[in-house]
Amino acid sequence: MVDSDTRIYLRLLTYVRPYVFIFALSIMGFLVFAASQPALAQVLAMLINAIESGDTDQRIIIPLLMMAIFAIRGFGSFIGNYFIAKVSLNIVHTLRVQLFNQLTTMPGSYFDQHNSGNLISRITYNVQGVTGAATDALKVLIREGFTVLCLLVYLLWKDWKLTMVFLVIAPFIGLLVSIVGKRLKRLASKIQ
Secondary structure (H helix, E strand, C coil): CCCHHHHHHHHHHHHHHHHHHHHHHHHHHHHHHHHHHHHHHHHHHHHHHHHHHCCCCHHHHHHHHHHHHHHHHHHHHHHHHHHHHHHHHHHHHHHHHHHHHHHHCCCHHHHHHCCHHHHHHHHHHHHHHHHHHHHHHHHHHHHHHHHHHHHHHHHHHHCHHHHHHHHHHHHHHHHHHHHHHHHHHHHHHHHC
C-alpha cells in the first residue's frame, strides 16, 4: 500500500504532465552534467599519469580537456536547472490559479471563519513551498542518480573487482544513510 506522502507526491507529479517536453530537456541537461563526472575523473587520471611520467606533450591537451569538460558540465547544469525551474514556475502558476478559482466559489461564511492572512499565505507561500520541494527533490534524484550511475559504469570499466567490493558494502552504507535520514526528517518535522 502506498503511504500518504507518496500519494500526495505522485498527485503533485501529475501537474508535470503538460510540461513533459520541458521536463525532458531538463533531464537531458542533467544527463550531460552526470556524464561529465567520469570524463573529469579520466582526465584527472591522465594528469596524474603525465606528472608521474614527466610527459610534457600533455601540457596543452589536459588543460584544454579540463576546460571543455567544465564548459560541458556547466552547460548541462544550466540547461537542467533552467528547465526544471521553468517547470516549477509553471506548476506554481497552475496551482495558484486553481486555488484562487476554488476560493472564488466558496461561500461568504468560509471567509468569516478563516483568517485572510492564512488564505493569502496558502496562495503565495504554501504553493511555492510545495512545488519547490517537489521539483528540488526531482532535481536531486535525477542529477545525483545519473551521476552515481555514470560513475558506477566508469568504476566497472576501470576496475570491476574493486567495484564489486564496493557494491557488497553499499547496502550497509545505504542502511546507515536511511537511519540518519529518518532521524533528520523527524527533526525537520519538529522544527516545522
